[in-house]
Amino acid sequence: GYGRSDGDKQTIRSYPGAFIQEIIDCISPTTHKVYCLIGSSQGAAAVFNALVEKPAISSFLAVQNPVSHDPQRFVCIKQPALLMYDTDDDGHPVSVGRLVKKYIPNNHYYEFASSKQPKWLEHNAHLKLLQLFNEYDANNNTTNALSLQLTASSKISLPSLPACVSVAGGIISYLSSYNREPLYRNSKEELESILSAYENQSVQNDDLFVEKIEPKRIEDDESKAQRLATELAQTQCDLCNQHISGNDMSKSLRLPDCRHLLCYSCCCETIKLNSYECPVVGCAMKLNVPSSQLSLYSLPFSSDNEKHIIIQFGNSCKSISSSSQRYEYTAYVECKTTNVIDSVSFDINPGYPKSAIRVSKAPYELVRIMNLEFTCHFIIQWNKALNWPKLRITYHVQNKQDSFTRNLLVRIPNQDNTMAKSHKTREEVVYNWTDRDRTKPNINYVVLSYD
Numbered sequence: 001g002y003g004r005s006d007g008d009k010q011t012i013r014s015y016p017g018a019f020i021q022e023i024i025d026c027i028s029p030t031t032h033k034v035y036c037l038i039g040s041s042q043g044a045a046a047v048f049n050a051l052v053e054k055p056a057i058s059s060f061l062a063v064q065n066p067v068s069h070d071p072q073r074f075v076c077i078k079q080p081a082l083l084m085y086d087t088d089d090d091g092h093p094v095s096v097g098r099l100v101k102k103y104i105p106n107n108h109y110y111e112f113a114s115s116k117q118p119k120w121l122e123h124n125a126h127l128k129l130l131q132l133f134n135e136y137d138a139n140n141n142t143t144n145a146l147s148l149q150l151t152a153s154s155k156i157s158l159p160s161l162p163a164c165v166s167v168a169g170g171i172i173s174y175l176s177s178y179n180r181e182p183l184y185r186n187s188k189e190e191l192e193s194i195l196s197a198y199e200n201q202s203v204q205n206d207d208l209f210v211e212k213i214e215p216k217r218i219e220d221d222e223s224k225a226q227r228l229a230t231e232l233a234q235t236q237c238d239l240c241n242q243h244i245s246g247n248d249m250s251k252s253l254r255l256p257d258c259r260h261l262l263c264y265s266c267c268c269e270t271i272k273l274n275s276y277e278c279p280v281v282g283c284a285m286k287l288n289v290p291s292s293q294l295s296l297y298s299l300p301f302s303s304d305n306e307k308h309i310i311i312q313f314g315n316s317c318k319s320i321s322s323s324s325q326r327y328e329y330t331a332y333v334e335c336k337t338t339n340v341i342d343s344v345s346f347d348i349n350p351g352y353p354k355s356a357i358r359v360s361k362a363p364y365e366l367v368r369i370m371n372l373e374f375t376c377h378f379i380i381q382w383n384k385a386l387n388w389p390k391l392r393i394t395y396h397v398q399n400k401q402d403s404f405t406r407n408l409l410v411r412i413p414n415q416d417n418t419m420a421k422s423h424k425t426r427e428e429v430v431y432n433w434t435d436r437d438r439t440k441p442n443i444n445y446v447v448l449s450y451d
């Protein structure tokens with residue numbers, strides 16, 4: 001039928017092909033194809049219609065008591081089909097079923113009378129399905145089918161089915177559907193044991209839980225033209241949502257891969273300083289902006305009344321042994337403008353400030369062998385003569401391939417002598433890198449002053 005999923009129940013009826021394709025893309029991201037589509041009643045109508053529309057999405061189909069309009073359309077369905085009709089069900093007349101049987105050439109066709117055999121489907125459907133697979137699938141021999149049949153409830157066996165194996169998501173989703181699925185309680189225990197069986201299996205089944213990398217889809221000329229037309233019509237910045245006027249459009253930037261559009265002032269505030277990733281929240285596409293492009297933008301603060309220093313921080317990460325999953329992390333801080341750093345303390349245990357490791361000569365870095373990412377605050381002391389407050393960057397070492405880098409603009413207001421020596425040296429300004437709000441673009445600057 002329509003099932004009990006959330007959302008608009010008419011979708012499966014109005015757009016069966018698109019709807020089923022979307023599900024298939026999720027559970028079978030490499031092949032975009034499933035082994036068998038199974039439908040009941042209205043769901044069966046969706047299976048028929050989807051296969052008429054998109055013949056390649058499934059190798060088999062199976063339906064019970066299907067709704068079917070204009071069955072002559074089904075002549076194009078070449079998949080082996082399991083067709084099961086209840087002769088006592090006037091809502092899904094068997095007369096239509098006999099037509100469907102005629103139009104779909106490769107079929108296993110069954111009629112039963114629910115008045116005499118009320119549990120015919122429960123007792124037979126799964127066996128008929130295996131028989132169908134057995135007859136038409138060259139890779140799926142009898143032993144496989146038998147072992148599947150015998151072990152389905154007790155042990156997980158993975159027959160020679162294609163790569164649509166991301167069952168975990170479906171089970172997890174079902175397990176969290178308390179209110180919608182009345183029978184959920186009956187199967188909860190069994191499903192949880194299936195799930196834990198998968199989780200406890202060794203490496204070869206890890207792919208049940210990882211997202212497959214989808215091959216890059218090649219854009220055809222028509223959709224490219226369409227995309228470019230849409231992009232040309234866009235007058236709103238994807239980051240700040242402000243309207244970009246015609247004059248300013250030439251100064252805005254269309255990022256090459258994610259196609260996000262950034263207005264001039266957003267470019268100044270974000271990629272001018274950190275051109276590593278797209279700043280649009282949730283995107284984070286890796287960027288490679290040429291420096292000639294970056295030179296078109298200026299920092300968003302005038303340097304008339306303040307001094308600007310650019311600090312770069314981050315870490316590199318390399319695997320030191322394939323078996324033990326241990327990594328050599330090098331956390332570092334560097335002054336990209338004229339060096340005014342006196343020393344950097346690497347505080348990997350912020351609860352115990354005394355334990356910070358102080359490095360008083362460039363390169364300011366700390367090497368650690370660790371299994372996991374770890375907290376590492378950077379406490380920067382400036383040249384004594386400057387009498388600036390210390391700067392603490394609350395960093396968390398990242399386990400990224402190769403390296404992770406960020407630039408920070410440190411703004412020091414020109415205040416003549418107000419940064420007097422009377423200030424206690426332990427005062428510090430904190431730049432919260434780890435606590436940053438992930439729903440907003442990262443703030444790339446900090447103001448260094450005693451108030």
Ligand SMILES: [Zn+2]
Binds near residue numbers: 238240262263
């Ligand atoms: Zn903007």
Ligand SMILES: [Zn+2]
Binds near residue numbers: 255258259260283
């Ligand atoms: Zn983007």
